[in-house]
Amino acid sequence: MAHITPTPAGGWRANWRDPAGRQRAKTFATKREAKRFLAELETSLTRGLYVDPHAGRMLFDPYATRWLASRNDEITTRARDASVMRTHIIPAWGTWTLGRIDHTSVQEWITELGERRSPATIAEAHRILSSVLRAAVRDRLIAYDPCDGVKVPRRRKRDTADQIVSRDVVRKQLLPVVPLRYRAVIAAAAGTGMRWGELAGLCDDAIDDGLRTVRVIRTVVEVSGNTSFKPFPKSAAGRRAIPVPSWLRPVLVAHLEQYPPGENGLIFGNQVGKPLRRTLFRARVWRPALVRAGLLGRVTQTGGDRYLATWVDPDGTTMSKPFDTEPAAVGCVAEHAAGGLRFHDLRH
Known part of the structure; x- marks a missing residue:
């Protein structure tokens, strides 16, 4: 008693x-x-x-590490959460004991984070921190989740969100300036509405002989620069057969003739037959193509063989810089310009 x-x-x-x-x-x-x-x-x-009054003495870092290792999420979800944990949460809370973390301290952290990070990043950091602390509540280590009721900045849509690009712009402006090897994958994205991972994992067993339909039966996921096949799409509804529009068929035929599938049957493999990497494709193919198509920044030839790169940075400031070569000017705009079409926008 x-x-x-x-x-x-x-x-x-x-x-x-x-x-x-x-x-x-x-x-x-x-x-x-x-x-x-x-x-x-x-x-x-x-x-x-x-709740044991002494249980909250456990440090946040080892408990969060154990929580993260216990998850059975998809590999991409685990990698995303681990990145947010490593970058934003552990530096702030790793040395705190679970019992010392209180509502006001979490709100102060969220407010400070909002001064230098996007609302989407803040929401992810808050979600993961709250998930760890809710687990601590269930484990009877703390009495309540101090993240409950914390005010997080609202995510607001920008003009660059969910942009719609017309078929004429894709076919007449964008495709002609895309390197030949990658022209078909962009055309396929615009013509079928397939996601990046579905296109990167598309193999010859998923298309019929007449190129009338293409089936989505697998995807490719990329984590820390490494790609791997996943033998199912993003969701149950993602497993589907998609009709191929008539304008896209000759583009696919020409691609298959010039770049036949390798041993793994990949339709859109890279130069060594491996799946395309989203990060490299975006930096080396997609963004430069937007610049050359006039859809991102501007590159103009000045007197002689000089080129002037002009772009708008994330703060809304118009910037410009001269270059000796056109590829260097294009690369600068592609790297530094804010906004621009996303590959995913081709689905719209």
């Missing part, structure tokens, strides 16, 4: 047994505080909501 005893130092010790039958104790300055603590403790024991 719970009881209170005086201590030699003049304080009062609250004594009780936890649900496992182990003797526990906590010291207070006054007898009234000890009585109040035991009253609340007995209520939590009766309701099955007991």
Whole structure:
């Protein structure tokens, strides 16, 4: 039975047994505080909501590491969450004990993070921190989730979100300036609405002889620069057969004749027959093609053999810089210009 005893130092010790039958104790300055603590403790024991007052002494870092390792999410989800944890959460909370993390401290962290990160990044950081602390509540390490009620900046759509590009722009402006090897994958994205991973994982067993339909049966995922096949699409509805529009068939035929599938049957493999990597494709093919198509920034030839690169940076400031070669000017705009069509926008 719970009881209170005086201590030699003049304080009062609250004594009780936890649900496992182990003797526990906590010291207070006054007898009234000890009585109040035991009253609340007995209520939590009766309701099955007991939390060991000393359990919150565990450091956040080892607990979060264990939580992350226990997840059975998709490989891309695990990689994303691990990146957010490593970049934003552990540096802020790793040395804190679980019991010291309070609502106000979390709100201050979110507000400070909002001064230098996007609302989407802040929402992800808040989601993962809250998931870890909710797990700590379920493990009876802390009594409540201090992330509950924290105000997170709203995600607002920008003019560059979900852009729609017309068929004429794709066929007459964009495709002609794309390197020949990668022209068909962009055309296929615009003509079928397939996602990047579905196109990167498209093999010859998924298209019929007449190129009338293409089936989505697998995807390619990329984590830390490494690609791997996933033998199913993003969702159950993602497994589907898509009709190939008439204008796209000759583009695919020409591609297959010039770049026949390798041993793994990939339709849009890279130069060594491996799946295309999204990050490299975006930097080396997609963004430069947008510049040359007049859809991102501007490159103009000035006197002699000089080229002037002009673009708008993320702060809305118009920038310009001269270059000796056209590829260098295009590369500068592709790297530094804000906005621009995303490959995913071809689905719209």
